[in-house]
Amino acid sequence: MKQHSSRQKGLFAILTALALSYLYPWLYMLMRSFMRHEPGQSDGQGLFTLDFYRLVLGNAGFPTYLFNSFLVLTVVLVANVVFSVMVGYAFARYKFPFKNFLFWMVLVTLMVPKQTLMIPLLDLMVRLGMHNTLWALILPFCVDGFNLFLMKQYIQGLPADLEDAARTDGAGEIGILWHVIAPLSRPAIAVLIINTAIINWNSFLFPLILTDSASVRTLPVALAMFSQGPYATDWGALMAGAAVSSLPIIAIFWLFQKEIIEGITSGALKD
């Protein structure tokens, strides 16, 4: 027993050391964003200031980017929930021609790297007059192959009795979808929301190429641009920008970490 506890102590010590190396960048970000340094002063010596946050939330325009990111995310999430339940239900419960082929195509879309679609997509958005608008960041991402796969698998596993009962009571197919299937699929919808939210909030390449002006910029692109502009080596300003971009997610993570970790894992385990 004694040997066991000394081993636990060693394990705990190693993990603590590693955890500190994982926490350090976040602490550094916070510390640096609140401190003004004179040239030659080392990291711990600065004076407390809110100037960097004033800059980031004022002239640098981060409230606009936050709003854009949030708006795009909200629409994309609602669309993905509604459409994935609809399409997933069709694949799970109906028989129709080319069903296997079409579902196979859902899986194939997951294998093709998005970069291959990038230039035609930009071309299309330019032609539709949606280039440099938030529509370009919303429309192509309203339906996602992984989410369809997830919902189809989940709905297939649900017992059909309730649907049959509702049908006997004269409910239409859309009624069944919203009053029977959707409520029963809540656990899968939660996974879908978590996965989609993380991917969409952090999305970089498409927002970078589909928008030009600051007024439609989302957070990751804005931060990348900010870190290359006139503030490229103004560490306080950059860390405040990084903090404003990441603190909402860090807060949400601490609130829902259990659900988030379960959501991420079930995505990988569903095979």
Place this chain on the structure above:
Amino acid sequence: MIGKTRRVGPIEKSQQVLLFLSPWLITFAVFWLYPLIFSLILSFCDYDVFHPALFSFAGFKNYLRLFSDRDFIQSFFNTLIFVIGTTPVTTLLALTLALMVNSVTRGSEVFRSIFFLPSIISIVVTATIFKSLYSPVGALNSLLAIFGLPGHAWLVEKNLALPAIMLMNIWAYTGYYMVLYLAALKAVPRQLYEAAEVDGASDWQQFRYITLPQIHYMTIFILTVNTIRSWQVFPEVFTLTRGGPVGSTNTLVHHLYETAFRYHEMGYSSAISYVLLAIIMIFSLLQMYVLQGIGRKKGKRQ
């Protein structure tokens, strides 16, 4: 009406199916199939989205050019180094962390959360923080100075920039794969270990002959997913170095971006994107093939 059952005719039913499928059918056709085909056509043409009148057929020119384009060749090998240098390390580190977090009795969930956090934060945020840590007056050099080691301009020196980005990438993504491994470890039946303990198997033997085979499926999954992700490395390169110094951190996707948006050679960049597609497809199919093989073996055993 006597019966409550509503008879649905075949036409009405197929309309219903079509309605339910329509969001996907439209997205699939407009935002996937059309771009995929158009991209293939573009790869045989000279084209610029912003000057569509200058469209012309180029034959195999774009694909032949790949072999003589030093920047492309460099970006290909940089990405290859990135993949080979990060994927095994990230996977091994993720497994090690998972084993430790799984067996520590105190603070297990806190450790898990701390390691996992970076993987759900935008890599641009991580890159912004590391840009400061890597600066000549940054924290990494201060740390090295404590041990009496010389500092470096990590992102400016030709031989150090790519390894610095790789190190950051490993830091950022290990926690994600650790969480996947943790789930796999939790699924290993406890009786197997109990039986092994009765037989007097050492810790290493238990790991080698029980744990490792039991989480085999997850290892293959992580290796392939990780490889596919790593071939597409881009935001951190864009944020930290823009491919420099002298192309030493130029990766495939970054080169693709540059040819399209800096040099406006979108036909050529489409050809590059098809090279990327081929690479990713090879790994995707490999993954499917291996995992299905394992699934079949497992099915037979049960």
